[in-house]
Amino acid sequence: MVESTLKQDAKAPNTNRIGLTLGDYKGSPSTLCDGCGHDAITSQIIKACYELAVEPHKVAKLSGIGCSSKTPAYFLSRAHGFNAVHGRMPSIATGVSMANKDLTLLAVSGDGDTASIGLGQFCHLVRRNVPMIYVIENNGVYGLTKGQFSATADIGSKLKTGVSNELPPIDICSLAVEMGCGFVGRSFAGDPKQLVALLKAAMSHKGTAILDVVSPCVTFNNHEGSTKSYKYAKEHEMPIHEIGYIPFYEQIAVDYEPGSAVEVKMHDGSHIVLRKAAKDYDPRNKLAAIDTIHKAIAEHQFLTGLLYIDEKKPDFTTIMQLDDQPLASLGQDKLRPGKDALSAIMAELK
Amino acid sequence: MKTLASETSSKVEQGRIVNNFSIHVATINGSGSQSSNNVLMRSLFQMGIPVSGKNLFPSNIAGLPTWFTIRVNKDGWIARKKEVDILVAMNPQTAYEDVMSLPSGAVCISPTELNLEKARQDVIHYVVPFTELANQATDQIKLRKLLTNMIYVGVVAELLGIDFAEIEKSIRRQFEGKAKAIDLNLVAVDAGRKWAKESAAKKDPYYVERMNKTEGKIIIDGNAACAIGSMFAGVSVITWYPITPSSSLCEQLIDYLHEYRRDEANGKATYAVIQAEDELAAIGMALGAGWAGARSMTSTSGPGISLMAEFVGLGYFAEIPTVIFDVQRVGPSTGMPTRTMQGDILSAYLLSHGDTKHIALLPGSVEECYSQALDAFNLAERFQTPVFVLSDLDLGMNNWMSDPFPYPEKPMDRGKVLNAQELEKLGKFERYRDVDGDGIPYRTLPGTNSPIAGYFTRGSGHNEAAAYTERADDYLRLMDRLNRKYQTARKYVPKPVIETQAGAKVGIIAYGSSDFAVQESRAQLNAEGLATDYLRLRAIPFTEELRDFVEKHDRIYVVEQNRDAQMRDLIRLEMPDLAMKLQSVLHYDGLPIDARSVTDAILSQEK
Ligand SMILES: Cc1ncc(C[n+]2csc(CCOP(=O)(O)OP(=O)(O)O)c2C)c(N)n1
Ligand code: SF4
Numbered sequence: 001m002v003e004s005t006l007k008q009d010a011k012a013p014n015t016n017r018i019g020l021t022l023g024d025y026k027g028s029p030s031t032l033c034d035g036c037g038h039d040a041i042t043s044q045i046i047k048a049c050y051e052l053a054v055e056p057h058k059v060a061k062l063s064g065i066g067c068s069s070k071t072p073a074y075f076l077s078r079a080h081g082f083n084a085v086h087g088r089m090p091s092i093a094t095g096v097s098m099a100n101k102d103l104t105l106l107a108v109s110g111d112g113d114t115a116s117i118g119l120g121q122f123c124h125l126v127r128r129n130v131p132m133i134y135v136i137e138n139n140g141v142y143g144l145t146k147g148q149f150s151a152t153a154d155i156g157s158k159l160k161t162g163v164s165n166e167l168p169p170i171d172i173c174s175l176a177v178e179m180g181c182g183f184v185g186r187s188f189a190g191d192p193k194q195l196v197a198l199l200k201a202a203m204s205h206k207g208t209a210i211l212d213v214v215s216p217c218v219t220f221n222n223h224e225g226s227t228k229s230y231k232y233a234k235e236h237e238m239p240i241h242e243i244g245y246i247p248f249y250e251q252i253a254v255d256y257e258p259g260s261a262v263e264v265k266m267h268d269g270s271h272i273v274l275r276k277a278a279k280d281y282d283p284r285n286k287l288a289a290i291d292t293i294h295k296a297i298a299e300h301q302f303l304t305g306l307l308y309i310d311e312k313k314p315d316f317t318t319i320m321q322l323d324d325q326p327l328a329s330l331g332q333d334k335l336r337p338g339k340d341a342l343s344a345i346m347a348e349l350k
Numbered sequence: 351m352k353t354l355a356s357e358t359s360s361k362v363e364q365g366r367i368v369n370n371f372s373i374h375v376a377t378i379n380g381s382g383s384q385s386s387n388n389v390l391m392r393s394l395f396q397m398g399i400p401v402s403g404k405n406l407f408p409s410n411i412a413g414l415p416t417w418f419t420i421r422v423n424k425d426g427w428i429a430r431k432k433e434v435d436i437l438v439a440m441n442p443q444t445a446y447e448d449v450m451s452l453p454s455g456a457v458c459i460s461p462t463e464l465n466l467e468k469a470r471q472d473v474i475h476y477v478v479p480f481t482e483l484a485n486q487a488t489d490q491i492k493l494r495k496l497l498t499n500m501i502y503v504g505v506v507a508e509l510l511g512i513d514f515a516e517i518e519k520s521i522r523r524q525f526e527g528k529a530k531a532i533d534l535n536l537v538a539v540d541a542g543r544k545w546a547k548e549s550a551a552k553k554d555p556y557y558v559e560r561m562n563k564t565e566g567k568i569i570i571d572g573n574a575a576c577a578i579g580s581m582f583a584g585v586s587v588i589t590w591y592p593i594t595p596s597s598s599l600c601e602q603l604i605d606y607l608h609e610y611r612r613d614e615a616n617g618k619a620t621y622a623v624i625q626a627e628d629e630l631a632a633i634g635m636a637l638g639a640g641w642a643g644a645r646s647m648t649s650t651s652g653p654g655i656s657l658m659a660e661f662v663g664l665g666y667f668a669e670i671p672t673v674i675f676d677v678q679r680v681g682p683s684t685g686m687p688t689r690t691m692q693g694d695i696l697s698a699y700l701l702s703h704g705d706t707k708h709i710a711l712l713p714g715s716v717e718e719c720y721s722q723a724l725d726a727f728n729l730a731e732r733f734q735t736p737v738f739v740l741s742d743l744d745l746g747m748n749n750w751m752s753d754p755f756p757y758p759e760k761p762m763d764r765g766k767v768l769n770a771q772e773l774e775k776l777g778k779f780e781r782y783r784d785v786d787g788d789g790i791p792y793r794t795l796p797g798t799n800s801p802i803a804g805y806f807t808r809g810s811g812h813n814e815a816a817a818y819t820e821r822a823d824d825y826l827r828l829m830d831r832l833n834r835k836y837q838t839a840r841k842y843v844p845k846p847v848i849e850t851q852a853g854a855k856v857g858i859i860a861y862g863s864s865d866f867a868v869q870e871s872r873a874q875l876n877a878e879g880l881a882t883d884y885l886r887l888r889a890i891p892f893t894e895e896l897r898d899f900v901e902k903h904d905r906i907y908v909v910e911q912n913r914d915a916q917m918r919d920l921i922r923l924e925m926p927d928l929a930m931k932l933q934s935v936l937h938y939d940g941l942p943i944d945a946r947s948v949t950d951a952i953l954s955q956e957k
């Protein structure tokens with residue numbers, strides 16, 4: 001079934017379920033370096049949205065500052081976009097989500113944007129479980145400011161000037177699991193099949209979905225030995241399962257061997273099917289997830305796939321008990337209490 | 351109420367001073383004196399006498415000295431009075447200094463064991479055996495300290511002639527629903543009253559008599575007034591990070607919203623309040639919500655304003671509405687966090703890097719805290735930009751008398767927002783084009799079902815179509831349009847309030863919480879033979895009335911509560927040709943400004 005979905009996608013007609021073409025999901029031309037991992041991720045975002053027949057006007061694209069954060073301009077030009085300040089996209093996202101809970105928030109950030117300057121806001125966003133897809137295009141450097149170390153840089157890695165990094169990297173995925181994130185995945189810009197599946201699954205998640213995507217910076221960090229290079233990622237990638245995504249509008253006819261796969265039902269009725277690859281791994285076990293991530297790092301493996309999922313955690317809009325209508329759409333009748341309310345307040349103060 | 355007659359003229363009638371004095375209660379922070387002081391103040395208010403109460407407190411939870419000052423004034427002057435007439439010296443740590451700073455002839459009420467009588471013989475002393483009275487009132491040792499505070503209420507009430515029915519009424523109000531506490535406090539008041547009646551011969555001239563000057567009025571602090579204004583303005587996303595003196599704004603707003611903006615049946619709310627992780631996040635959330643179409647706000651004080659700088663610049667440049675309440679306190683840095691100042695005028699006005707300038711409202715009373723909160727949300731959406739409301743600790747946290755607030759007449763102004771139907775009719779949409787020539791472009795909200803609604807918001811250079819640009823001509827056009835928009839705002843912001851007097855050659859300019867002191871000072875100046883006109887600023891950018899006012903007068907005194915004459919300098923920048931006319935009266939010791947200081951400063955410069 002997983003395969004069949006993908007095959008069907010391959011010979012998809014020129015328009016999707018809602019009559020839009022792939023071109024309708026594109027944005028303005030990219031101004032990034034040729035071969036930049038970020039552009040590869042942009043292509044998969046376009047593909048995932050097209051195949052899922054996402055309505056562009058219901059999406060809000062969000063980002064911080066960096067080469068990675070520029071990319072929302074390169075997809076879904078019909079959607080509103082917000083390129084915020086460096087590291088502070090999570091707070092913008094939180095406000096947007098409160099104002100209009102019907103929007104799909106699709107955010108892109110960098111490793112500097114998220115794990116350096118934005119680490120505090122990142123943690124609090126995850127803690128609140130603001131419903132959104134949060135993609136970190138992780139290249140281990142500050143691309144836009146020309147190659148300084150970020151907080152995910154490998155220990156011992158060297159700048160072109162010869163300066164070497166003596167501090168251990170922050171692992172965004174294990175941090176997210178630790179902070180209580182209900183959807184944590186890792187992928188690689190050069191693995192389109194897995195990335196599209198993870199993106200689609202993330203879009204069905206109700207809560208913060210973190211996708212840490214290794215995205216080589218061909219200009220500043222694609223050298224031999226960098227764990228964020230194309231070569232390293234290709235040679236060390238260790239998918240913990242093959243991930244398949246079945247949207248709610250497609251029937252599931254399960255064709256995998258019982259016991260060899262895990263199936264997760266999402267809140268909107270869609271399904272994720274995880275076919276075991278190298279390891280016996282259940283992404284619903286938090287401690288096991290952290291354990292597996294750390295073991296892989298110690299063994300120089302580059303673990304990819306859906307690392308952790310918890311579909312039951314309430315998201316922030318639910319916790320806040322918001323009105324059924326998006327707050328942004330409420331008019332004066334609902335927002336301004338009547339004269340009697342003011343009189344009552346004044347009477348109490350007399 | 352506020353005639354320009356000075357209070358001094360009607361001061362003493364046959365040795366009696368009626369409804370015209372200040373009470374200064376010195377206690378220890380956290381000792382529970384707050385309720386006693388509120389009871390005293392409310393009882394006077396209920397007797398129809400104009401009154402104000404100010405808490406002069408330390409940045410501390412318990413142990414440090416704190417003062418509560420009550421001003422009783424039949425003419426309605428409710429600014430802080432510089433001179434203390436009646437001291438209640440309950441704090442051993444400060445008692446000596448407190449009594450030494452009294453003017454001759456003032457009253458000092460103090461506990462026996464402090465021995466203050468010897469310190470000042472030119473002061474009228476009432477030495478009260480508080481410990482003994484408290485021991486008699488209760489056998490619970492823990493309660494004795496608390497009750498001591500109510501005992502001084504009884505003593506003061508008996509000496510001044512405050513109606514005990516009013517004291518009882520305000521105690522019942524203060525401890526509503528707590529029968530035991532009410533009984534105990536009444537016992538304590540009675541103990542004080544009895545002692546004063548039986549053992550203290552009246553030696554001082556101060557009395558209260560019923561009036562009818564507070565009928566229909568309310569007592570409220572400015573933070574509550576801002577909260578009520580925000581709720582009736584229709585705010586729906588509120589973000590904050592706790593900081594004195596602004597916390598109580600959001601805390602009171604939360605209570606009001608819970609009561610009036612939640613569906614009783616299903617508990618669902620037409621608002622979201624988020625206590626953010628810091629002010630960087632608070633302003634980010636407010637901007638995100640404003641961008642997405644909600645009425646949003648955040649509330650903070652100076653240190654928070656500093657943290658918000660980068661985001662506020664983005665709000666200005668990318669044109670996103672939100673409202674920022676700045677309840678100012680003493681800086682720089684942590685400064686004196688529980689003391690008052692008008693210190694953020696320039697930093698708020700120019701907040702962020704590059705060429706930025708913001709709209710800032712300047713409420714001068716609790717009623718304006720309410721009405722300008724309403725204005726701020728309309729202005730933010732009309733001008734698609736962050737709008738500041740610059741309150742301060744004195745206005746925000748102290749109790750002020752006011753007429754009840756009127757229900758808003760104006761409907762909410764949501765500004766230039768295009769919906770899907772309008773977009774279809776237009777056929778084309780450019781986010782940053784100045785279609786109407788007023789500098790204000792049109793915006794669309796995310797979620798608008800139209801293929802042309804979407805645009806990309808960014809803090810980097812952008813052209814009319816919201817596309818990235820670094821072209822010199824694009825940048826110039828954008829910056830000049832933003833300036834045009836700012837000029838348009840001059841016609842929308844609240845105009846200054848101007849009061850004139852025949853023949854005045856001297857003008858006074860003030861703003862915010864200085865108003866009460868300035869009004870009273872004008873009466874004092876009149877008594878000294880100096881006629882003045884008065885312009886009270888209510889907003890930045892300035893309106894044309896300001897220039898007229900400065901032009902018309904020989905000399906102008908700009909009264910403000912900071913060291914560097916921030917507002918005067920801003921006016922000088924705006925009208926360099928008239929700069930030399932502008933002089934300053936500056937009050938920046940952290941205490942609320944008082945009339946006497948203003949009067950003395952003006953008179954000394956007039957010599
Ligand atoms: C407050 C602030 N400090 C510094 C910068 C400069 N700056 C721009 S992008 C960037 C780093 C971006 O790194 P990352 O998020 O990893 O994105 P990448 O370019 O690698 O995709 C920095 C430091 C800024 N824009 N704002
Ligand atoms: S500098 Fe690196 S991250 Fe930036 S566009 Fe070039 S390759 Fe991509």
Ligand SMILES: [Mg+2]
Nearest residue numbers: 110111139141
């Ligand atoms: Mg990077």
